[in-house]
Amino acid sequence: MPYVFDLWSLPHQRAPQGDWRSWVILGGRGAGKTRAGAEWVRALAEGPTPLSAGRARRIALLGETYDQVRDVMVQGDSGILACTPPDRRPQWKATERRLIWPNGATAQAFSAHDPEALRGPQFDAAWADELAKWKRGQDSWDMLQFALRLGTDPRVCVTTTPRNVAVLRDLLASPSTVQTHAATEANRANLAASFIEEVRNRYAGSRLGRQELDGVLLQDVEGALWCNAGLVGAQVRSAPPLDRVVVAV
Structure with missing residues (x-):
């Protein structure tokens, strides 16, 4: 039951229906943004499921630093490894900064401090965490867009606490962006x-x-x-x- 996210997820943690390129989850501290991003990646890697109509084979994980990708998005309490059942849990290869699922799907870690690292690789999905606090936010976001070119419907999930920065404002104003939102109290059952x-x-x-x-x-x-x-x-x-x-x- 703890791994059946479809049953107990909150409304803001569920990907909207319809055609979109970017899904932005805006929320207060502790609102469950990280868990939503991790479950979305897991659904795409394992897919298809009710949370994901498709399946992704190559996924980018982009955070402010490599350490934050590892400690929050991959190995954190609400990260990908924690939300995946043991029988299908991916292997984290630290030297390659890569997650590898038993079915062959992979997720590669990138730092927003190094946008040039996104030149060359290509993906059919991406999860970007805390976009609003990236020091080189616009450069990293732009490079990610060029790398999202595989499959028939490449998409990105953005989980962030809002800040008044241009890259986030422009993203929210894009017609290909959808948004969900929640305050901290929405996830009070999991907070002290x-x-x-x-x-x-x-x-x-x-x-x-x-x-x-x-x-x-x-x-x-x-x-x-x-x-x-x-x-x-x-x-x-x-x-x-x-x-x-x-x-x-």
Whole structure:
């Protein structure tokens, strides 16, 4: 039962139906983004399943660094190895930075610090984790697009906490992109209650809280009279007494 993700996955962790090139999962910290990406890769490698109508033979795993790909996407608590049943678990070959499934499917690790490494290889699927914090985000994303050229319908899953960066804004605006979203609380069953209480008490209502907990992409319009940072800075704990309110006419 723990490995039958189709039965207990949350709505934002399920790939949308229809034609799309990129699926972006925006979510707060702990919302289950990594598990969704790992299960999507597993479904494609093992496929076809209800989560994946097709099958991928060559998959790219792209994170900010090689260590983060290994420690989070591959070997992490919600990574590919942890979510795969023992009888079909892929083998991680550290020297090759590659996962190899018993059926021959492979997944190769790449670092967003080294976009040139994506020149040459080609894939029919990719999982990109924490795109919004990549230092060379645009370069790495562009090189990945050129590498996604195998099969009849190459696709990429992007799992990220939102940040107001151009590469993410442009991706979300693309007509070939679909999106799912969830706040941290959506996955509260798998999180410590004290964690949720503490971070909500500290950050609820703040710009950081909206981004890191609610998973909201905050965008200020250039030249606007009011910006989000200014509104947050003007917040007070309680309204002043009415006899101290001055109304300008």
